[in-house]
Amino acid sequence: MNEEDLLAVRYRCHLHTLLVENNVADVIRPTGVHYIGIESNVVLKTKIDYSRSWEHSVKDFSVLIARIIKCDNHATRDTLSLNEAHQLIRKLSRPIGEISTLIQENIQLAEQHKKNVVSNRTSTPMVLKQKDEEILNLGDPRTVCASNTCTQLIKIDGIAKVNYVNHCHPHCYLIGVKVEWIDHEKLKDCTAMNK
Structure with missing residues (x-):
């Protein structure tokens, strides 16, 4: 569509806002021109292209739905x-x-x-x-750290185990922290971290 056709459409139907070149999607412009009654080769070709695209989309959608119907429920x-x-x-x-x-x-x-x-x-x-x-369940959740001042390495039957001598926060009830979780991001909110 050339500039003259666009101007003619604007003044004939007061569609200035609708058909401004920067304001309208490619689909709306040919539809508006067709509605007014202007037929040109460009409009006709665009209409044929959109019709072909629509038919192709309908065909692909039908194949998709047929495939979905054949699938087992999950x-x-x-x-x-x-x-x-x-x-x-x-x-x-x-x-x-x-x-x-x-x-x-x-x-x-x-x-x-x-x-x-x-x-x-x-x-x-x-x-x-x-x-x-x-396994011994503790009465309250607690925060412990791996600092040398808080831990002690002990051997039980020849096997080295970490004993958490000091509990940094013996009654810690942080929300969203899983038990036995090492290096959890929310531990930075524990009051023991501010000591």
Whole structure:
């Protein structure tokens, strides 16, 4: 559409605001010109292009809907989001590591027991010695740090463990901080960090 056609349309139908070149989308201009009754090769070609594009979109949409109908229903409530799965992995990494260590220690004890039985070196008890872990729930959540002044390295049955001697904040109730979470961003809001 040239400038003369645009001016003619503006003055004939008072569509100045609607058909200003910088103000109108490409779809509206040919529609407005067609409504007024101006037919030109450019308008006709544009109309054919939009019709072809619309038919193609309808065809693709029909194929999409047909494909969706063939799919089995999926219970989305049973799907864990990626974020939930990531949080679960982070929570389980420490207990799984401790369980793996405990299993390895019990395997070593079993192998030692087997060597003692085969060699008859010592009077071997009939019961196999095993290490067992016990989880103690604390009364209140607490914040501890890994500073040398707050921790002590102790050996239990030849295994080095970290003992948190000082509790930086023995009754810490920060909202949104998971238990046993190391280096959590919200810990900076704990009153112990301001000491």
